[in-house]
Every structure is written in structure tokens, then in C-alpha cells.
Amino acid sequence: MKPEYQVGIVGAGFAGLVAALGLKKAGKESFVIFERASEIGGTWRDNIYPGCACDIAVHLYSFAKVPNAKWSNLYAGQPEILDYLKNVSVSCELQSHIRLNADIVEARFFEEESCWVVVDRMGRETTVSVLLLGLGPLNRPFIPTFKDLDKFKGAHFHTSQWDKNFAPTGKRVAVIGTGASAIQVVPHLAPSVKQLTVMQRTPPWIMDRFDKKISETTKKVYQQFPAAQRFKREFFYWINEFFGLGFIGNKTLNRVMAWTAIRKLRKEVKDAATRKKLTPRYTIGCKRILKSDDYYPTFNRDNVSLVAEGIDRFTERGILTMDGTEHLLDAVIFATGFVAADLNLYIKVRGLQGRDLVSEWKMTGAQAYLGTTISGYPHLGILLGPNTGLGHNSILHMIESQVNYILQYIDYIAKSGPHEYVDLKPSVQEAYNERIQAQLKNTVWASGCRSWYMNSNGKNTTLYPGLTVTFRKETKKFDPLCYQKVRQPALVS
Numbered sequence: 001m002k003p004e005y006q007v008g009i010v011g012a013g014f015a016g017l018v019a020a021l022g023l024k025k026a027g028k029e030s031f032v033i034f035e036r037a038s039e040i041g042g043t044w045r046d047n048i049y050p051g052c053a054c055d056i057a058v059h060l061y062s063f064a065k066v067p068n069a070k071w072s073n074l075y076a077g078q079p080e081i082l083d084y085l086k087n088v089s090v091s092c093e094l095q096s097h098i099r100l101n102a103d104i105v106e107a108r109f110f111e112e113e114s115c116w117v118v119v120d121r122m123g124r125e126t127t128v129s130v131l132l133l134g135l136g137p138l139n140r141p142f143i144p145t146f147k148d149l150d151k152f153k154g155a156h157f158h159t160s161q162w163d164k165n166f167a168p169t170g171k172r173v174a175v176i177g178t179g180a181s182a183i184q185v186v187p188h189l190a191p192s193v194k195q196l197t198v199m200q201r202t203p204p205w206i207m208d209r210f211d212k213k214i215s216e217t218t219k220k221v222y223q224q225f226p227a228a229q230r231f232k233r234e235f236f237y238w239i240n241e242f243f244g245l246g247f248i249g250n251k252t253l254n255r256v257m258a259w260t261a262i263r264k265l266r267k268e269v270k271d272a273a274t275r276k277k278l279t280p281r282y283t284i285g286c287k288r289i290l291k292s293d294d295y296y297p298t299f300n301r302d303n304v305s306l307v308a309e310g311i312d313r314f315t316e317r318g319i320l321t322m323d324g325t326e327h328l329l330d331a332v333i334f335a336t337g338f339v340a341a342d343l344n345l346y347i348k349v350r351g352l353q354g355r356d357l358v359s360e361w362k363m364t365g366a367q368a369y370l371g372t373t374i375s376g377y378p379h380l381g382i383l384l385g386p387n388t389g390l391g392h393n394s395i396l397h398m399i400e401s402q403v404n405y406i407l408q409y410i411d412y413i414a415k416s417g418p419h420e421y422v423d424l425k426p427s428v429q430e431a432y433n434e435r436i437q438a439q440l441k442n443t444v445w446a447s448g449c450r451s452w453y454m455n456s457n458g459k460n461t462t463l464y465p466g467l468t469v470t471f472r473k474e475t476k477k478f479d480p481l482c483y484q485k486v487r488q489p490a491l492v493s
């Protein structure tokens, strides 16, 4: 049986689209993208909270081969990024490959035919020779279990499930959490609400974003001389790589980063007591370093207060903190992050002999080879898989490296016999993960903070412990010696 498509991609967010562009460029037109929602965009479709933007400069947060000369700012907001994704899907002729409202619930490897059977919520089955998962690591909102939340009479929702009908003007609003989402939404809410209460558990490290408008003249230059924008991309890339050293062992650079951030805090927050509460107490970089030009100054407003006392429980009228104060509220916004550790795959993935990836990763923690292929799950590629996350640079660079590797894997698979499959050797995966975990011990992420990078066993299965340039080198050449070709057992005589 010939599979219906050579490649199936699950997810039409950035990861899935990078893969699609790579396939197109390689002349591989037999692919389908399954998207569970009614439009593409992944995280940039779902997160519509006011102020939602990317904290990576636009020149880097674009597909390498599809630059956008029209970005309005150095850091793009969510609507502009979503537009960019939609435009790319049209201009690069990806639309005809995308199957919307196709909510994949299960994928199983069909050994007899060396292909994947992909099943959507309606029970429709599609067969593909190679399956790529681009599910995105941050798609399952996390709302902690707060005592008596059900008694609260006001509105409440998560940043990634923003209530479009919510009108903040004149309301008393609390934002719980002070991560990347919170620091973007807080400055946008402050001017319109009556009172904004920011409930902080851990003060984050925040550095300057230096956002600015891109002038019309500069845009024209980028249009006429694309090399100028490529130069900018390289410039930001290498600056970020340099700062990456401060995460993976360079203690001097790490201290300089901390010093710069504290200087910013001192400069931007007037009140000494608030400054003290905002001062981070863990090693910079251990959690994601946040970038903002307007979060700290928000605390100079009379209608904004920072509460660091800890939440005891909700009441009908608001939140009671550990010091016995009841904060009266009309609405609470949970900027409390995502269920992200170990990738938390929400589809069943069944490999050889019915192996179940979700259960296996629950036991061992998420692991793969180069964060991309997994032993026992032939012809599968995980985009932004285990230990491919970054603290310092554009994630698109990592996905593009993975796709380059996967394209070679696809070519190798295509050369196998009709009843053969190509599987990663278990020893290769084991050795790779031992090395990654050993390297992680020397990074800032092992310095003892609590973050979504760690799984419940304290293992970091999220981040890559090196520079992106190293990952690019590691994934540049597909090595067939890491894989074994297996003939379908029934056919071996």
C-alpha cells in the first residue's frame, strides 16, 4: 500500500510552516498539514491578550527564506505576526496543503506497511510515510488550584484564553503571575483599569527590549536591498548568541547581565519598597529573562500595586492574601503559564509494537535524538522536541536546523525497500541524552530555581544546553549509522 502522502505535519503554527516551507523548497509536494483550529497560526492565533508580542527581534523571528520588509517595529505584536504567517501561507502556496479543523487525536505506526496512520477526532484516517509533529510546547494553559476560586463572583480567565468581551475600563483587576505574558499585559491594562493589582510570587529578571518603530525609509531599503535586512538578522543573531554564553557557563557575563538588569530596575521604579519587592533572588537566566521597556514604569502609577504576600484563597469579592488583606476585585487574569514540561503531547502516538510515547515520556521524561527523532518510533520527527528550547535566541533557528535534518531523513527513508522501516538505534538516543543532561549541569538552569523548563522529577527536558550555532552543526548532516533499517518481521524468511 502506498501512503496517501509522503509527509504529514500536525500543526500549522511556526514549526509546521517551517517544515512545509522546507519540503516545498526541496521539491517535495506530497504533504499535508493537519490543523485542529479553523485558522493557522498556533500560539500567535491563540494568544490575543492586550500587549501580546514577541520578545525576539522581527528580523530573527521570521522564516529565513521569507523575510518581511514591512515589519512596523523591531518587536512585532501578535496581530502583525499572525498576518505574516497568513501572508506566507498564501505567497508560498501552502494553503492547498493545509487541512483546517482536523484535530488529530492519534497517530500509530503501521509496521506492515512502514507508514503512519493519522486519525482525527471525526475518525478520519490518513496514511503518511513520515509524520512530523509541530504541536508547540505552550498550548495547554495552566491555572493553579486556588482555594475557593469557584466562589469568586467576578470574571476570571487565562491570558491565552482572553475573553474578547471583557471590558477592563474602570474595573478593579488582578493579574496573577509575573512571567513573559504578565509583563506584556500589565502595562497595557494599567491605563484603562481603575485599579490593577499584580500578584507576584517570584520577581523575574527583566532587561531592556529597546523596541522602536522601523521607519518608512528603512522599510524601503529592506525592500530594495534584502541584503540589508539579512545583515540585521545576522547582527541580532550573533548578539543573542554572545549573551547565550552567559547561560551556559560564562559566570562573568552572567554577572554583567544581572548588574545591567538591576540598574534598569533602579532607574525605572521610583518607590524603594516596590523596587525591593521587584528585585529577583535567583540566578539570572534560570527562568526566562524577560524583556520589557514599560513593565517597571507601570509600578510608578497610582492605580497599580504590587502584592507579593502570597495568595491564601479567593473570596466572593476578590482574593485574600496570606497577610489577611482582602483585595476587592472585579476580574482576575491568570498569567500563570502552561503545562509544558515533557512537552505534554495531547495526541496518542503509538510506535513499534504499540509503544505509547506519552506513557513512556511520563516515566523517563521526554527524550529524543537531537530533539528530533525517537527510537521505537520510526519515520517520526518532533519539531521543537525535547531539549530544543532556548533561553537566548530565536527558536525559529532551531526549527530550521531540525527541518534540514529531517529532509535528509526523509530522503534516506525514501531509499528503503517497500517493507522496510528506518529506526533510530536506542544506544544513540541514550548516549545523546546522557550527554545533554551532563551538559545541562553546568548551565544556569541547574542553579536551583523553579521553572516550567523542569519536569516533576527536576529534569530539564526543555532546553538545549548550547548555542544555536552548535545545534545547527549537530543537525547539519544526517548520519545513517545512527539508524537501523528493519525489514517488516513477517516478510523476513
Ligand code: N01
Residues within 6 Å of the ligand: 053, 054, 055, 056, 138, 144, 145, 176, 177, 178, 179, 180, 181, 182, 200, 201, 202, 288, 311, 335, 336, 337, 338, 450, 452
Ligand atoms: O508563563 P510563566 P508565561 N501562585 O510560566 C506564576 C513564552 N512566552 O505565560 O515564577 C502564584 O513564565 C509564576 O510564578 P513563579 C515564553 O517562552 C513568550 O508568562 O513560578 N503565582 C510565574 O510568575 C515563556 O517562558 C512570549 O513563582 C503562580 C507565572 O505565574 C512562556 O511563554 C510572550 C502560581 C507564570 O509564568 C510562559 O510564559 C509570552 C501560583 N500557584 C510568553 N503558579 C514572547 O514574547 C504560577 N504562578 C515570545
